[in-house]
Amino acid sequence: MSRYLSDTLRGLRPYTPGEQPRRRNYVKLNTNESPYPPPTAVVRAVEAEARNLQLYPDPECRELRKAAAAYYGLEPGQVMAGNGSDENLFFALRAFCDETRPLAHADVTYGCYAVWCGLLHIPEHIIPLEEDFTLDPLRYHGLNETIVIANPNAPTGLALPPEDIGQIAAANPDSVVIVDEAYVDFGTRSCVSMVRQYDNLLVVQTCSKSRQMAGARLGVAMGSKGLIADLEQVRNSLNPYNVNRMTQAAGIAALQCGGYFRETCRQVMETRGWAAAALARRGFVLTNSRANFLFARCERMPAAQLYAALRRRGVLVRYFDAPRTADWLRITVGTREQMEALFAALDAILKEG
Numbered sequence: 001m002s003r004y005l006s007d008t009l010r011g012l013r014p015y016t017p018g019e020q021p022r023r024r025n026y027v028k029l030n031t032n033e034s035p036y037p038p039p040t041a042v043v044r045a046v047e048a049e050a051r052n053l054q055l056y057p058d059p060e061c062r063e064l065r066k067a068a069a070a071y072y073g074l075e076p077g078q079v080m081a082g083n084g085s086d087e088n089l090f091f092a093l094r095a096f097c098d099e100t101r102p103l104a105h106a107d108v109t110y111g112c113y114a115v116w117c118g119l120l121h122i123p124e125h126i127i128p129l130e131e132d133f134t135l136d137p138l139r140y141h142g143l144n145e146t147i148v149i150a151n152p153n154a155p156t157g158l159a160l161p162p163e164d165i166g167q168i169a170a171a172n173p174d175s176v177v178i179v180d181e182a183y184v185d186f187g188t189r190s191c192v193s194m195v196r197q198y199d200n201l202l203v204v205q206t207c208s209k210s211r212q213m214a215g216a217r218l219g220v221a222m223g224s225k226g227l228i229a230d231l232e233q234v235r236n237s238l239n240p241y242n243v244n245r246m247t248q249a250a251g252i253a254a255l256q257c258g259g260y261f262r263e264t265c266r267q268v269m270e271t272r273g274w275a276a277a278a279l280a281r282r283g284f285v286l287t288n289s290r291a292n293f294l295f296a297r298c299e300r301m302p303a304a305q306l307y308a309a310l311r312r313r314g315v316l317v318r319y320f321d322a323p324r325t326a327d328w329l330r331i332t333v334g335t336r337e338q339m340e341a342l343f344a345a346l347d348a349i350l351k352e353g
C-alpha cells in the first residue's frame with residue numbers, strides 16, 4: 001500500500017479468489033469451474049474472431065443479446081451482457097444502492113457482495129441464515145432495501161423455489177431484488193421467466209460455471225427494460241466496451257451448443273450424487289447441494305487442517321475461514337477421475353490421522 005491510496009480505501013478488504021495455480025498438475029476443485037473443455041464450436045468462434053481484434057467490439061453486444069433473449073424467451077432490451085456476473089452484479093449495486101439505500105444479503109453467501117458494499121459505501125443489512133443454512137424467505141418480506149440472493153446459494157449449495165423469490169419481489173415492490181443464478185443450471189428452476197411479471201426482479205447468470213467459459217468472462221443480467229436501462233447507464237459511464245470481441249463470439253456459439261451443455265450439466269449432477277454418497281460414507285456431513293460443488297463438514301479432522309493436507313497432496317479445495325463456515329470445505333464437483341483422486345488423498349490423510 002502506498003501513502004497515496006485514498007483514505008476511504010485503506011480499510012477495504014478485497015475478495016480473495018480461489019487459488020489459480022500455474023502448475024497444471026493440481027486436482028483443481030476450488031473455484032467451481034467446469035471440469036470439461038469448451039465445445040469445439042466455441043473454440044472455433046474465438047479463433048475466427050481473433051482476426052478482427054484491431055477493431056473495438058460492439059458496445060451494445062447486439063447479436064449476443066439477441067441470441068440470449070431468444071434463448072431465455074425475452075426481448076433484447078431485457079438482457080445485458082457483462083464481463084462476468086461479477087461485473088453485472090457490481091453494476092446492479094452501483095445502480096440500485098447507495099449510502100442511504102442498503103443492500104440486504106445473507107451472512108453466509110458469495111463474499112463479493114460485502115466487498116462491493118465496502119467499495120461503494122453501501123450499508124449492509126446482513127440477514128443470518130437459519131442454523132442449518134436454509135434461508136427463511138419471510139425474513140426478506142417488506143424490507144424496503146435492495147436485496148441480493150444467490151440461488152442456489154454459495155457456498156452452501158441450498159436453493160429456494162422460484163415461487164419464494166417471486167413472493168419476496170412482491171413483498172418489496174419499491175426495491176430491486178437481485179437473484180444471482182450462477183449455479184442454476186445444475187438442476188434447479190430459474191427465476192428468469194418471472195422478470196416479465198415483476199419489474200423489480202433482476203436475474204443474473206454466468207457462463208463461468210456451467211458453460212466451460214470462466215476464462216472468457218461472460219455473464220448476462222435479465223430484467224425489465226427499465227432495470228436494464230439503469231444498468232446500461234452505469235455500464236456506459238464506466239466501460240462501454242466491457243465484453244470483448246472473442247467473448248461475444250464465444251457466447252453466441254455457446255448458446256447454440258445445447259446438447260453439449262445439457263450433457264455436461266447432467267454429468268456434473270450425476271458425479272455430484274455419487275461423490276456426496278462417497279463423502280457421507282467417510283463420515284462427512286453434507287448440505288443438500290444443488291450446485292456444482294459440495295459443502296462438507298468433516299467430523300474427524302478440523303477443516304483448515306484437512307484443506308492444507310489435501311493441498312500438500314495436490315488436491316485444491318476451498319476453505320472459508322469465517323465463524324459459520326470454519327468447519328466446512330467447499331469441494332467443486334469435477335470429473336469422476338478427479339473425485340477419485342480426492343478420495344484417495346482423503347483416505348490417506350484420514351488414515352494418518
Ligand SMILES: *Cc1c(COP(=O)(O)O)cnc(C)c1O
Nearest residue numbers: 084085086110150182206208219
Ligand atoms: C462464480 C460466481 C459469480 C461470478 O461469476 P463470474 O461470471 O465468473 O464473474 C457470481 N456469483 C456467484 C454466487 C458465483 O459463485
